[in-house]
Amino acid sequence: MFSPNSLQPRMMLVNRFSCTLKNQSVKIGHCSKVPRNVNMEKLQHGYLFPEIERHELIHIKKYPNANVIDLGIGDTTKPLPTIVTSSMVDFVRGLSTAEGYKGYGPEQGEKALRKAIAHKIYKNLDIKPSEVFVSDGAQCDISRLQLLMGPNLKIAVQDPSFPAYIDSSVIIGHAGKFVDRIGKYENIEYMTCGPQTDFFPDLHTISRPQLIFFCSPNNPTGHAATRKQLQQLVDFAKVNGSIIIYDSAYSAYITDNSPKSIFEIPGAREVAIEVSSFSKFAGFTGVRLGWTVVPEELLYSNGFPVLHDFNRIVCTCFNGASSISQAGGLACLSPEGLNAVQSLVDYYMENARILVNALTSLGLTVYGGKNAPYVWVRFPGSKSWDVFAGILENAHIITIPGSGFGPGGEGYIRISAFGQRDSIIEASERLKYLLYQEGL
Numbered sequence: 001m002f003s004p005n006s007l008q009p010r011m012m013l014v015n016r017f018s019c020t021l022k023n024q025s026v027k028i029g030h031c032s033k034v035p036r037n038v039n040m041e042k043l044q045h046g047y048l049f050p051e052i053e054r055h056e057l058i059h060i061k062k063y064p065n066a067n068v069i070d071l072g073i074g075d076t077t078k079p080l081p082t083i084v085t086s087s088m089v090d091f092v093r094g095l096s097t098a099e100g101y102k103g104y105g106p107e108q109g110e111k112a113l114r115k116a117i118a119h120k121i122y123k124n125l126d127i128k129p130s131e132v133f134v135s136d137g138a139q140c141d142i143s144r145l146q147l148l149m150g151p152n153l154k155i156a157v158q159d160p161s162f163p164a165y166i167d168s169s170v171i172i173g174h175a176g177k178f179v180d181r182i183g184k185y186e187n188i189e190y191m192t193c194g195p196q197t198d199f200f201p202d203l204h205t206i207s208r209p210q211l212i213f214f215c216s217p218n219n220p221t222g223h224a225a226t227r228k229q230l231q232q233l234v235d236f237a238k239v240n241g242s243i244i245i246y247d248s249a250y251s252a253y254i255t256d257n258s259p260k261s262i263f264e265i266p267g268a269r270e271v272a273i274e275v276s277s278f279s280k281f282a283g284f285t286g287v288r289l290g291w292t293v294v295p296e297e298l299l300y301s302n303g304f305p306v307l308h309d310f311n312r313i314v315c316t317c318f319n320g321a322s323s324i325s326q327a328g329g330l331a332c333l334s335p336e337g338l339n340a341v342q343s344l345v346d347y348y349m350e351n352a353r354i355l356v357n358a359l360t361s362l363g364l365t366v367y368g369g370k371n372a373p374y375v376w377v378r379f380p381g382s383k384s385w386d387v388f389a390g391i392l393e394n395a396h397i398i399t400i401p402g403s404g405f406g407p408g409g410e411g412y413i414r415i416s417a418f419g420q421r422d423s424i425i426e427a428s429e430r431l432k433y434l435l436y437q438e439g440l
């Protein structure tokens, strides 16, 4: 039988030597014989949001009495509506009873919730409950979709975009090495989406990607793609045989008539998968619940349905979302629940309006905040990280440097509108003071 004590002393000595890692020497621990995943080695830095948190902690240590306002990560702050929490409480109480106890549920999600998502979120779009896979969040599904598709595909992403698309593409093995000079990974197509092209890529310049990650309303710019833009995207995917992975996590924030789902676009069922979430729509960032829609018509090049393989991935790699979260999700989609979560969305959008007004009153160029709870502010000629550091140092406000979302975000910062109202008003005043009185 294996026992650690049976290891030969000489072998232990060899393995306890420090391992040399590029320029770093790891002083403690035991070097296994397992090589590091080469794709992990390619990653350039830690994931964006924990990196920002690290800066926040350093700042708090430096200024322990400062009232730091966190408008960095898009984390919801308003309490959940009672209709949602009471349905979770009832469900939890039931778990202590013989009749209400439930163990494993279906990996794809509870039937009632799949049906509610198909019929309420995708009203009139003919999404079948069997095409809806309930999950623990859109970000987790992005990684499961990478696993589904496998490595070495040609990827295209909006630039700037939510960093999980690129980082998960590097981890699964789509990317080549990172090119410092341009701040991009090889083999990933960065589709520039800035104000000069109405935040939509110039598709004529994009070379035939196999997978296209597309987020609308876009995180971080807040731009919601128009119907015409999305039709162009779907047509482009069809001509090139690409699959679009469409992230609609912020669709509840759309206030104009931009599509809330890619499936509003004719032809999308043949080329797109949609991931979405209860996080921003219903304040479930901590509760964890999301979903992915894989239409039956979406096929691989050999004619095999993508839906069947995604089902296989979900059954193998996921045991289903928490039944408690699903009870809450179902309550969100009741008529009363939908009204209640809409009032959360309205609250955050009013915050966005306050921030946009404050910043535009300073003569800054501000995007977003109309169809998304993110405000995207331009600081021409400045480096995003310098602006981030200046605002943190002088106003004690956490934002996100735009370049954290890709090279196309350089010269911008993103401000989240997910704060409490008094923090948003206080932050607006501090920003006005800092940027007007002192400049940056």
Ligand code: MLT
Binding pocket: 049, 072, 073, 074, 075, 139, 162, 219
């Ligand atoms: C963001 O701040 O961009 C997102 O909320 C983070 C996330 O969803 O993981």
